[in-house]
Structures are given as C-alpha cells and as structure tokens.
Amino acid sequence: MNYLEFEKPLAEIEGKAEELRALARANEEMDVEKEAEALDRKAEALLRDLYSNLSPWRKCQVARHPDRPHCRDYIEALFTEYTPLAGDRNFADDHAVMGGLARLDGIPLMVIGHEKGHDTKSRIEHNFGMARPEGYRKAIRLMDLADRFGLPIVTLVDTPGAYPGKGAEERGQSEAIARSTEKCLTVKVPLVSVIIGEGGSGGAVAFATADKLAMLEHSIYSVISPEGCASILWKDAERMREAAEALRLTAQDLHRLGVADMIISEPVGGAQRNREATIEAVGRAIEQMLKGLMKKSPDQLLKERRQKYLRMGARGLAA
Amino acid sequence: MNWISNYVRPKINSLFSRREVPENLWTKCPECGTMLFHRELAENLNVCTNCDHHMAFKPRERFKALFDGGIFTEIDVPQPIADPLQFRDQKKYPDRLKAAQKATGEKEAMLVAEGEIGRTPIVAAAQDFSFMGGSMGMYVGNAIIAAAERAVEMKRPLILFSAAGGARMQEGILSLMQMPRTTVAVRMLKEAGLPYIVVLTHPTTGGVTASYAMLGDVHIAEPNALICFAGPRVIEQTIREKLPEGFQRAEYLLDHGMLDRVTHRKNLRDELITITRMLLGLPPAIKGDLPSPEADAQEQAQEQAETGK
Numbered sequence: 367m368n369y370l371e372f373e374k375p376l377a378e379i380e381g382k383a384e385e386l387r388a389l390a391r392a393n394e395e396m397d398v399e400k401e402a403e404a405l406d407r408k409a410e411a412l413l414r415d416l417y418s419n420l421s422p423w424r425k426c427q428v429a430r431h432p433d434r435p436h437c438r439d440y441i442e443a444l445f446t447e448y449t450p451l452a453g454d455r456n457f458a459d460d461h462a463v464m465g466g467l468a469r470l471d472g473i474p475l476m477v478i479g480h481e482k483g484h485d486t487k488s489r490i491e492h493n494f495g496m497a498r499p500e501g502y503r504k505a506i507r508l509m510d511l512a513d514r515f516g517l518p519i520v521t522l523v524d525t526p527g528a529y530p531g532k533g534a535e536e537r538g539q540s541e542a543i544a545r546s547t548e549k550c551l552t553v554k555v556p557l558v559s560v561i562i563g564e565g566g567s568g569g570a571v572a573f574a575t576a577d578k579l580a581m582l583e584h585s586i587y588s589v590i591s592p593e594g595c596a597s598i599l600w601k602d603a604e605r606m607r608e609a610a611e612a613l614r615l616t617a618q619d620l621h622r623l624g625v626a627d628m629i630i631s632e633p634v635g636g637a638q639r640n641r642e643a644t645i646e647a648v649g650r651a652i653e654q655m656l657k658g659l660m661k662k663s664p665d666q667l668l669k670e671r672r673q674k675y676l677r678m679g680a681r682g683l684a685a
Numbered sequence: 686m687n688w689i690s691n692y693v694r695p696k697i698n699s700l701f702s703r704r705e706v707p708e709n710l711w712t713k714c715p716e717c718g719t720m721l722f723h724r725e726l727a728e729n730l731n732v733c734t735n736c737d738h739h740m741a742f743k744p745r746e747r748f749k750a751l752f753d754g755g756i757f758t759e760i761d762v763p764q765p766i767a768d769p770l771q772f773r774d775q776k777k778y779p780d781r782l783k784a785a786q787k788a789t790g791e792k793e794a795m796l797v798a799e800g801e802i803g804r805t806p807i808v809a810a811a812q813d814f815s816f817m818g819g820s821m822g823m824y825v826g827n828a829i830i831a832a833a834e835r836a837v838e839m840k841r842p843l844i845l846f847s848a849a850g851g852a853r854m855q856e857g858i859l860s861l862m863q864m865p866r867t868t869v870a871v872r873m874l875k876e877a878g879l880p881y882i883v884v885l886t887h888p889t890t891g892g893v894t895a896s897y898a899m900l901g902d903v904h905i906a907e908p909n910a911l912i913c914f915a916g917p918r919v920i921e922q923t924i925r926e927k928l929p930e931g932f933q934r935a936e937y938l939l940d941h942g943m944l945d946r947v948t949h950r951k952n953l954r955d956e957l958i959t960i961t962r963m964l965l966g967l968p969p970a971i972k973g974d975l976p977s978p979e980a981d982a983q984e985q986a987q988e989q990a991e992t993g994k
Binding site for chain 1: 765766768770771823856858859860862864865866869871872892894895896898899900920924941943
C-alpha cells in the first residue's frame, strides 16, 4: 500500500497493528488480537474521517494515486471481446491513448481512454498518460469509426495533460486537440465519459466533451494543475493548496457548476483501497448513462449535446 | 475671474503637463530598438518601419484599418455572470477585471463587429491581448458564439483575429469549457456553409490555439507570431534541451503544415478580401471597389473614375 502524505497517521496505526500480529505469530503464547483489533477500529475510524472531508489539494493527491485503477483495469474488468485498435494512419501509435471495440453487457461499442501505466516501465511506455497529437488523432479515427457504424462511445479520462514536447508541438498538438473536441461535438452516437482520476486541461477536454460526464468522487478536472496555477498567479508553486481551493476542481464543485452530470461514489479511503468495487461502480454508471441516451435519435443527441455546452456556466456556483 | 486664473494658470498647467507628452509620442520597437513616432507607427499599422516587427494591434484600431472607410458596427455580447467561482488569488478576480477595464478602456478581451471589407459584408471578432492577456473566459466564449450566430443569421463569413495567453484561470473549469463552447460556434458556421478564417496574431497559445484558433477553413498568421499549445519555457523544462531558433513562430508553423499563409499586416486586408470573395463565389474585387480605410472620399471618386475608363 502506498500511503499519501496526509495518510501518515493512518500508516502508523496500521503499521502498529501489523507489528503486533507479527509478534504474535512469532510467539504463540502472546494474545494480541484484542489490541490489534482495537487498532484496526481506530484506523478505520481515522480513514473514514480523513476521507469524509478531503481538501481540494488532498483530492488532487488521491486522484493521482498510483494504485488507483487505470484505464486498462477498467477495460479488462468491464468489457468483453475488447479488441484494441491502433494508430492514427499518419505517423504513429500513441501508447498514452488506448482504445478499440468492446462489448458492455453484450452491446458493442467503442472505448477510448488515457492510460498512465502502473510501474516505471509501463509508465514510460504510456508516457504517464500524456498524449501526443497521434493519440488524439487515433481517438478521432476511432470516434469516426463508431459514428459510421452507430456504436456508442465510452471515454475514460485520466491524464495530467497533453504532452508538452518539441515533436508534439511540431506535429500540431493544438490542432489535434481541437479536432478531437470537434469530433466529440459532431458524432451522432451516444458519447459518455468518466473522469477516473485526473482531468488535465485541454488533453482531457478532447475526450470528456460528452452527452453525459461522470466523475469519480475523488477525481479532478481543471484548466491547469494547482502547481501550475500557483506558480503563475502566486508566483510560488508551493502555494498549490490555495490554488486547488480557488480553481474549484473537485467532482463536487464541478457537479454544482453543471460541468459533471453525476458523481460516482468511491469506497471509503478512495478507489485505491478497493479497486474492484470502484470498477464495478464505474461500470454501473456507464450503463446507466448509456441507457438514457440509446433511446434518443442521432439528431436529438447532437442537438442536446451542443445545447449543453452552449448553456454551460450561465449560472456559476449558484447553479 | 481675472487674468491670473484665465491666462496664467492654464499656461502653468500646460507647462507641467507637457512633460508627460513625449512618452506617448514615441514608441521604442521591442525588437530593434528604433524610436518610432506615434503617427508614423499608426500609419504603418503598428508595424516597425525599420525592422517590420508586428506590435500588438488593439481590436478597435484593427477594425478601423480593416473595414471599408474604417466603419463598423459593434455586435452586442451577452454579459456572463460575474466572477462565477468567487476566485481569489493574491487579488480578487473582480478587482483584476476592473483594473484591466480601466487600463484598456474596453469591457473585455474580445470585440465583435460587422461591416464591409472591399464591399464584402463580414462579421469580425478580435481578441485583445492587452486585456488580461486576451484570456479566454465566459465573455470571450459568448463573444465567439455571438459572432457565429450573427454570421449565420446574416449568411456572412467570420474572420477571427486570435491573441491570447490561453484560458482565463480565474474562471477555472468554466474557462476550459470555452473550448467545447467555441467549437460548437465554429460548427454552426461550417454547417451553414460559411467561411471561417482565422488570423493568428502574436501570441496565440494554450486552450485558444487548441480550440477555435486551429479550426479555421484558412489559417493566416502575422509574421513571427508565437503560436503554440505548450509554451517554450514549459517544453524546455520538460525535455531539458534548447529549442531550435524560431520554434513555435509563425514561419516555423507554416513549415510544419499548421498554417496556410504568413502575411504582413499591410497586405492582410487585401488578402482577406480576395480569399473571402473567392470562397463566397463572388467576382473579384475591383481596385476602385476597395475604399481603403484611410482614403478620403475624393480619392475614392478619382479611383472610381479611373477604373471606369
């Protein structure tokens, strides 16, 4: 278990409980179970307490937690017959974006998402979930394919942002993102999106512009990272706590602002403490969102999706 | 009233106030350092007469130089909710807005207008980099939507001049949502079969480049304009190597296929007229049909008489 900085007191208690049990295993006469159970209860209460009222900055840390389920985990657990499709037919296949045909509860669809990787090797391979133009162009191609064959589209968003690199800029990072967002606003099939971790700026918008957007309870979606915002507006990257507050980037604030349509509850202690339950909850949310949309005509879907964005933000936090 | 208040005081006042005048009369070119007289600079469309460096051009000035006879009608932009997030960094967002309004004399970072260029009716929108870095928030989104709606209603092309540091952080996620919102506006134009021409001016970066600025039917940039998604400093920090000369400048983007043209400001108006008229299937503009913004009526009449022959 990887503990976050604010989980240190919890790590101590859980560590002590573990120590006691280890002692008892070594020494059969010792009976520590009662004490260990008391520590377990204490840890559980502390965990509940810590996660019941996470500050926006802590939410960012949870959203970026390396043990959270990632795109690949969701696809493997929720879909059948997943058939990855690769390449942008222009330059390369970007491993920061994965996607392909799959079935959800028997229904064929297109699934597309950012993959961050789970260890050093795979993180490098997936470029930490930071896509290059090829990634967005692959997504455009897959969305187009889905549109032509009437398949619903599911996107899973988890990226710190689009990759800021020399080649990415030369090959038109801006244009690729703009076209991907445009494609999201042009397809005539249901398009649902779930932010499963980090929704980083334009790199997220390119996938998250959808009929329905769900966010996991401790996920974030923001125009800029709190560190980046702090270094620009406070001239000090260490002021990220204040920036995280000011940016209103939590699922709860975004739901109030009408940007997120639903919040998916996470298990106590966050998605990283119970991956299976989280994945199941996300699957239910996708099915629920798609169910309502499948009844609508292609033209109605498109019209309503565009209306949603034209109206967005009109009421601010008062919404 | 006596001669002291009527004559001496104004004289003294003018003596003191004269001190401030020279600062406004001369502008130093940030590129080559030449001191440029304000009238000369304005006549040259804010382009350095020595090195051709294109300086910032305020939307109102740009429109005066763009539309026939310098005449245009502003299009109302719906005012969005003020300070939607109650954002506060070291200053409150409404205070930053007020300061920008005071400094620029403008309401917000985008101006929308309609009028004619070479007798071709168009809608134009221009972003104001001097207003909080031209940043894209709810207002800029509303402005682009208003411009597109007007263009569709009147069946006119839209010409958009971009200039922005990106999204307006003080509006958080709602500034990010201007990317899809403005994309919907662009789709309206495309689906109505109307030309959408983007003129990218210095600088066009971030979420602005990654939405409406890169979705034009034709992309024209002003020389040496910085155009990018991630800024050069961010990239240098990420890849830890020096970037090539001219990286992310207009000419570099032209070389990499992201732009159709890089055009000097003095040729921009004629080029926009030529392109829009062809896209609209109109006959070519006749020289005499192009009352330049500065030309007075007499000159126009003379030109017309000449072409009439």
